[in-house]
Amino acid sequence: xxxxxxxxxxxEVDGQMGGVKSIPSPAISADERSHEVDHPSSQIAHFGxxxxxxxxxxxxxxxxxxxxxxxxxxxxDRSNAVLICHALTGDQHVANVHPVTGKPGWxxxxxxxxxxxxxxxxxxxxxxxxxxxxxxxxxxxxxxxTGKVWGLDFPVITIPDMVRAQAMLxxxxxxxxxxxxVGGSMGGMQVLxxxxxxxxxxxxxxxxxxxxxxxxxxxxxxxxxxxxVMADPDWHGGGYADHGIxxxxxxxxxxxxxxxxxxxxxxLHRKFGRRMQDRxxxxxxxxxxxxxxxxxxxxxxxxxxxxxxxxxxxxxxxMDYFDIAxxxxxxxxxxxxxxxxxxxxxxxxxxxxFPTSESRALVHALNASSARVSFAxxxxxxxxxxxxxxxxxxxxxxxxxxxxxxxxxxxxxx
Numbered sequence: 001x002x003x004x005x006x007x008x009x010x011x012e013v014d015g016q017m018g019g020v021k022s023i024p025s026p027a028i029s030a031d032e033r034s035h036e037v038d039h040p041s042s043q044i045a046h047f048g049x050x051x052x053x054x055x056x057x058x059x060x061x062x063x064x065x066x067x068x069x070x071x072x073x074x075x076x077d078r079s080n081a082v083l084i085c086h087a088l089t090g091d092q093h094v095a096n097v098h099p100v101t102g103k104p105g106w107x108x109x110x111x112x113x114x115x116x117x118x119x120x121x122x123x124x125x126x127x128x129x130x131x132x133x134x135x136x137x138x139x140x141x142x143x144x145x146t147g148k149v150w151g152l153d154f155p156v157i158t159i160p161d162m163v164r165a166q167a168m169l170x171x172x173x174x175x176x177x178x179x180x181x182v183g184g185s186m187g188g189m190q191v192l193x194x195x196x197x198x199x200x201x202x203x204x205x206x207x208x209x210x211x212x213x214x215x216x217x218x219x220x221x222x223x224x225x226x227x228x229v230m231a232d233p234d235w236h237g238g239g240y241a242d243h244g245i246x247x248x249x250x251x252x253x254x255x256x257x258x259x260x261x262x263x264x265x266x267x268l269h270r271k272f273g274r275r276m277q278d279r280x281x282x283x284x285x286x287x288x289x290x291x292x293x294x295x296x297x298x299x300x301x302x303x304x305x306x307x308x309x310x311x312x313x314x315x316x317x318x319m320d321y322f323d324i325a326x327x328x329x330x331x332x333x334x335x336x337x338x339x340x341x342x343x344x345x346x347x348x349x350x351x352x353x354f355p356t357s358e359s360r361a362l363v364h365a366l367n368a369s370s371a372r373v374s375f376a377x378x379x380x381x382x383x384x385x386x387x388x389x390x391x392x393x394x395x396x397x398x399x400x401x402x403x404x405x406x407x408x409x410x411x412x413x414x
Contacts, residue, residue: 037308038142040067040128040135041099042092045172053130053165059155063144066169067135068092068127071111072119074175080411081175082117083166084126085183085190088315089255089307091134094126095119100134100306109390110182116399117182121411127169129162129190131315133308136165140241140308150310152238157314159186159322163193167201177201179409180402184208184387185354186315189322192362195343196324196335204342204405206398208387209351211358212332212365213323218353221261222316225254229309238310251309252300259299264350264383268292332361333368342408343373344401346387346394353384374401 045066047053052062069092074081084094084107091098095105095112111117117124128136131154139154146153170178181202183191188210195205214222232250234240240247260268272292276282279289288294328334343366347359356377366373376397380386387394 036100036135037133037138037140038135040092042067042069042128042135044068044135045169047168051168053161053168055155055161056158057156061130061137061155064130064137064165065135066127066130066137066165067132068125068169069094069096070126070173071095071124072122074123074173075411078175079177079179079409080122081170081173081178082122082124082180082182083170083178083194084111084117084124085166085181085187085194086126086129087183087185087187088258088319089303089312090187091132092126092128093134095124098306101302107388109388110395110398116395116402121406122179123175125170125173125175127166129315130165131157131162131311131318133311134306138308139238139310139314149241151241152310154310154314156317158318159189159193160197160327162318163190163197166190166194167198170201177203179411180204180206180405182206182208182398183210185210185384186319188354189319192324193322195339195341196327199336199339199341202341203409204344204402206344206346206401207362208346208394209348209354209384211354212325212335212362214320215358218261219320221257222320224257226313226316228253228257229313232309235309238313240309246304247309248301248304251304251307251312252297254300254312255303255307256296256300259296261353262383262385264352264381266350266381267383270381271295332365336366336369336371339366339369339371341371342401342405343371344397345373345375346397347375347377348382348384348386348391349377349379350381351384351386 048063052060053064054060090106093105094107128134130136131138133140139150141150143150178201181191181194188207191205191207192212195202229235229247229250232247234245235247235250236243275291277288277291277294282289288297324335325332345359345363347356363373363375378393380391382389
């Protein structure tokens with residue numbers, strides 16, 4: 001057993017954000033969004049009736065598809081594959097321009113040429129989770145038995161369901177053992193589920209800003225978001241696709257509420273304080289007088305351009321159900337009994353969504369199971385979203401962990 005505990009300080013300089021405007025309605029049409037749902041701008045793996053996905057709810061999902069992207073090349077002995085697991089609102093476009101928004105990949109700070117996860121060294125796989133809305137089968141997809149959008153007829157899915165689907169994709173790609181599984185937040189949950197469900201298939205695991213179960217507080221925040229979506233008169237009991245509309249107001253509010261949890265009080269104060277938005281005096285109205293209000297409205301309105309409301313309900317519920325210990329008699333260490341996987345667990349001091357105490361509980365369980373684990377708590381005021389931002393100490397830790405694991409794996413460029 002090897003345990004390394006590190007506390008690091010992330011220095012950062014952020015400029016002020018000004019001129020952010022609220023967008024009253026989505027700029028992307030329903031037709032454009034639905035095209036990416038079933039015919040994504042990425043690779044697709046189709047699974048027919050002979051390969052059903054057995055869901056935790058007792059339903060066999062068939063047929064279904066998984067949309068994914070790959071970067072780099074698989075080496076001769078197929079030992080350099082890295083699976084990236086995305087967070088709640090992410091997708092497979094981890095290191096390429098997003099086909100809907102035109103923005104860079106969501107984790108280009110960590111994945112890409114010269115980055116810790118470099119396609120020059122690794123064969124990188126990132127798939128849209130089952131239940132998502134960017135090409136993998138989910139509530140926004142067409143139900144083949146009816147010819148209509150699934151909506152709430154889609155079965156409820158779990159984090160283990162997502163991982164089982166990913167395992168089927170990895171099999172399809174001819175990879176037996178993954179060199180590394182990497183992810184933050186909901187992606188980190190998938191990382192932990194991979195190690196618990198397929199310990200022999202994961203050589204190393206980088207679990208970031210996550211937990212082995214969702215807390216009551218996090219479930220409460222998710223319920224707030226779901227209720228905002230369902231209260232939108234355009235939701236129509238989940239059947240909004242049949243009406244040719246989208247509950248963008250409710251989904252935007254859900255995103256605004258969630259985005260607050262991704263930040264910290266210090267980060268909000270540093271970015272915005274009580275500064276006014278394009279004015280010197282208050283309007284004495286309910287317009288976005290403050291920069292922070294305008295910022296949140298922008299976050300909400302831009303989110304609905306690329307995300308499906310029902311998918312948001314399904315994925316938040318999947319996170320709520322996640323509890324590794326519950327699947328192992330209530331004893332977390334049993335989930336990692338005699339595991340050979342090398343772990344690196346990373347937390348951030350200002351992350352109150354997945355606080356360091358959750359990471360420490362995971363590390364203690366791994367210690368109890370005699371697993372190889374290193375743990376780093378990075379001091380930063382950037383909150384939960386720190387793992388997506390430019391935090392050099394996080395990159396250094398990730399690079400060092402993967403290089404060390406690569407040497408143990410026998411990778412030439414590890």
